[in-house]
Amino acid sequence: MTAPNSSAARTIGWLLCRVIVPLWVLTGAVFKLVESSPKLLPKETILKVVDGMGIDLYLGLATLIALEFLAVAVMFFLARFARAMAIFMLSVFCLVLLGEMVRGNFADCGCLGANSPPPWLMLGIDGGLLLAVLLLKPRVAGPAEIKKWVIPVTAVFMIAGTAASYGIVIRAGRAPVEIVQIPDEPRETQSDRVSKTAAGGVRPSPQPTVQPDGTIDNPTPAPLPSYFFVSDIESWVGKPWREVELVQLMREWPSDLDGAKRHIIFYSRTCDHCEEMFRKDLVGELAAPVTAVEIPASKTQLRGDNPWSMPQTQCQLLTLPIGTDWILTAPLIITIENGVVTCAEEGNHRRCMGLE
Numbered sequence: 001m002t003a004p005n006s007s008a009a010r011t012i013g014w015l016l017c018r019v020i021v022p023l024w025v026l027t028g029a030v031f032k033l034v035e036s037s038p039k040l041l042p043k044e045t046i047l048k049v050v051d052g053m054g055i056d057l058y059l060g061l062a063t064l065i066a067l068e069f070l071a072v073a074v075m076f077f078l079a080r081f082a083r084a085m086a087i088f089m090l091s092v093f094c095l096v097l098l099g100e101m102v103r104g105n106f107a108d109c110g111c112l113g114a115n116s117p118p119p120w121l122m123l124g125i126d127g128g129l130l131l132a133v134l135l136l137k138p139r140v141a142g143p144a145e146i147k148k149w150v151i152p153v154t155a156v157f158m159i160a161g162t163a164a165s166y167g168i169v170i171r172a173g174r175a176p177v178e179i180v181q182i183p184d185e186p187r188e189t190q191s192d193r194v195s196k197t198a199a200g201g202v203r204p205s206p207q208p209t210v211q212p213d214g215t216i217d218n219p220t221p222a223p224l225p226s227y228f229f230v231s232d233i234e235s236w237v238g239k240p241w242r243e244v245e246l247v248q249l250m251r252e253w254p255s256d257l258d259g260a261k262r263h264i265i266f267y268s269r270t271c272d273h274c275e276e277m278f279r280k281d282l283v284g285e286l287a288a289p290v291t292a293v294e295i296p297a298s299k300t301q302l303r304g305d306n307p308w309s310m311p312q313t314q315c316q317l318l319t320l321p322i323g324t325d326w327i328l329t330a331p332l333i334i335t336i337e338n339g340v341v342t343c344a345e346e347g348n349h350r351r352c353m354g355l356e
Helices: 007-035 043-052 057-077 079-102 119-135 150-174 190-199 245-249 272-281
Strands: 215-217 252-254 262-267 290-294 316-319 332-337 340-346
Touching (some): 007 079, 007 119, 057 079, 057 150
Parallel strands (some): 262 290
Antiparallel strands (some): 262 332
């Protein structure tokens, strides 16, 4: 067995702190930079904190990516600080992942983009690397080995990483959206009908008209933000449904939201829990009417790769508008009775539907 202070152990320690860990951190930073979406950030431990501080989530994402690039620069080029930075970064990663799991997120951490491993697996990797860095102290370069180019190269790497982080991410948040249509995108939207009536010289009626599917157009839809995120949806309970921000962003509404009980469930066609919900709880006769609203997969597409097929259901089917980064944990349910929200839950639907 290799002793922790042996020459081989110190060489392994050097490789960990100067090559393996910085490349691991760099990989995560690049994935986040390429996708440039705040939904990649851990929701419970990062997004809610950043949002609670009133910071724009794109700005928060850019800052975190820039900090990762700074950490990589230190580990690559500043030997005397490499081990301390590796321990710090891996410790932060482990604490964030533990926080996500303690708060019930076992599905996705966003560490490596949209298709990240679950938090428990990432915790195993980061925890293993952290333990190795703690046990295997690297050999450290002496003062005579410090090259003149180290400081300027480190500075250039830091500046380039910071500039790329802020430039690319902030631009992604503000860029106009080029919507990609897909063959099975559902039904004609409000904007389609308004465009047709305007082209024909007919002004749309100021009073919402109930459509054959039991919906009405939102007469004054709120402008689409670059992203939508809410820290605490339970704050909606007790509010009239017209004051709920998410409902205001819908382009169409069920026509009976001021009447008896109705559930509005926001779901994704790539969410396994949502598919199970449709096949198990949203079949046959429903105790109360349900409007199922599909969450777009991205700013430009309604559905991602390999969406599940919609089973037969009695639900009224609508979609949220494309063009916003919808940072929602599906399924998200709002129960409305006599015009007031009586239940709201994210990541589950059974409590509000009385199925528990």
